[in-house]
Amino acid sequence: AQSVTQLDSHVSVSEGTPVLLRCNYSSSYSPSLFWYVQHPNKGLQLLLKYTSAATLVKGINGFEAEFKKSETSFHLTKPSAHMSDAAEYFCVVPVSGGYQKVTFGTGTKLQVIP
């Protein structure tokens, strides 16, 4: 079965420094993968998605993620954190071939220190 593990429940960075949020996946085949962001008391917004077209995926707000099959990882990065990046981030994998059922990681809360 497909699953994702977010390795850090909390990450704290200073404004202007790089962000790294880690996600490992488990899948019997090369999956699609998503990152979503959730600001407090809001719904989830899609940041980016990997669909096997390219291993380095660029998303919104300067975020990107690299799919590494050898490491079963899909880590989310940003070169320079902004205060507005403070939120919770979820790594997501479809349960089956389509996207209609998905499994969420437990989330990583990003704190940005001024």
Added chain:
Amino acid sequence: DGGITQSPKYLFRKEGQNVTLSCEQNLNHDAMYWYRQDPGQGLRLIYYSQIVNDFQKGDIAEGYSVSREKKESFPLTVTSAQKNPTAFYLCASSGNSNQPQHFGDGTRLSIL
């Protein structure tokens, strides 16, 4: 603008009471979903519907019920059988099987 509207934003339930959470979408999506979010647990699927007049149980359906009489609407009822209903409830929708889910802004349910 197209999107998903959840209402109310905050809801309080008395003991023994059923409450209904509204979810409406104008994205013309076929599939709709209800998730429950608790701190530190990610999102868990309650029910989903891939087409009008059809829906399936998710991972934590006990104590909940849904209907899908219209494509645009997928209300969730939290029944008195749900003994721990305090949570943040999120509704989502998606188009064909290759489109990611879009989310509403959620309803926070608390017990009085």
